Amino acid sequence: MFRNQYDTDVTTWSPAGRLFQVEYAMEAVKQGSAAIGIRSKTHVVLASVNKANSELSSHQKKIFKVDDHIGIAIAGLTADGRVLSRYLRSECINHSFTYESPLPVGRLVVQLADKAQVCTQRSWKRPYGVGLLVAGLDESGAHLYYNCPSGNYFEYQAFAIGSRSQAAKTYLECKFETFMSSSKEDLIRDVLFAIKETLQGDKLTSSICTVSVVGVGEPFHIMDQKTIQELIESFEIKEGEAADHGVVPDRTPEAAPMDI
């Protein structure tokens, strides 16, 4: 994308009918470290890659619990993500207090999308520079949504955002048809493999990723490092077998195409 005379204001259209500021905001999402979500009929798993500024600092928190039945993973400007997660938590708790029942995820994402849209139509505002993967449960089952800075939202079976997410998406595209009937353990395994796809040469350990789960009868929680490390080790040990019954036969993890 190159600078042009229509990209200063979010309220300026280009002759081709584009809002460049909004598109630049979506670029910010692509620069953040990866976040991946997968859902089955009863569970949704979110995972993110932990990026730290330097070896001395701690990594940024990218997964937030919004309510017992909803959690989000973000990619992009984490500060914007924190502000939005405060808004989401507030909406959920207000609904719970008034109606004594959980806010349906579908309604929460619409409210979030409308909030993002406002920032694309005010000259004194800027779009939020963060993409959110919203995982939640409601009466109709488990759902995974992606909210982008443009104010659009989409429901997904599985999705990945952030840097090198294309590699993860390619992996997910091969397997997504099986996800609906997957068990929780299978979903976690798939999400860990997908995270691995986005790592460039780094070894997959529990310190480099965060995994969270929400499911029927299971409130949203972030899994602890020890369990993740054990799972990683059990999957990697079986990596030879996994190529037979886990992954589609003509694709082994070593043959994964590099990200674009």
Next chain:
Amino acid sequence: MNLLDSTPANNSLLNSAMGSERTQYPYVTGTSVIGIKYKDGILMVADMGGSYGSTLRYKSVERLKSIGKHSLLGASGEISDFQEILRYLDELILYDNMWDDGNSLGPKEVHSYLTRVMYNRRNKFNPLWNSLVLGGVKNGQKYLGMVSMIGVHFEDNHVATGFGNHLARPILRDEWNENLSYEDGVKLLEKCMRVLLYRDRSAVNKLQVWFFSLYVSLGLSSGYFASPSQSSSSKWTHE
């Protein structure tokens, strides 16, 4: 100037610029509402009387209304406040329907909402002068609850308002069970309403009986019947 002075000459918290607007006492009132859970859902009964003080002035007042797809609301107390509550709920259900997303407000949500409304009005010293019975079925789950004008709320297998608490609930405590059939439930409620007709001076003998069953939520049967004035046969001879 200390704005938190506790002895202002004119207490502007309670009065608006135009003078006090608090509800002081009710004018046209309905008497008891009784609700019970039965095998297939919820049964509710209320008479169709609106009293103006000690005069039994209005005899076709509908004190039971359906709310959304899943709930029934019955009210005793000030009829105009009940109509106000119906307006609030109308708006609530409208916005719920406008989402058009397959989710709908069930009886528990409506009950919670009403509790918040009643309690907040009570806190402003301007209550809605009603006792409400809220019942319904959603996803096969039966729900029956009550909210009073001060915001006290609870759920139970059988609830009643006003005189019903004193006269009907003892009968229900003895004779209610989880597996009442529809006919037995109606008979039980008619027994309660007969006692109320004898002993409650604001009762009239025309009833509204609503049921909300699992089958209603599946759209298989209609919701209510208002029985003709014969409804409660009363015996005045010695027994």
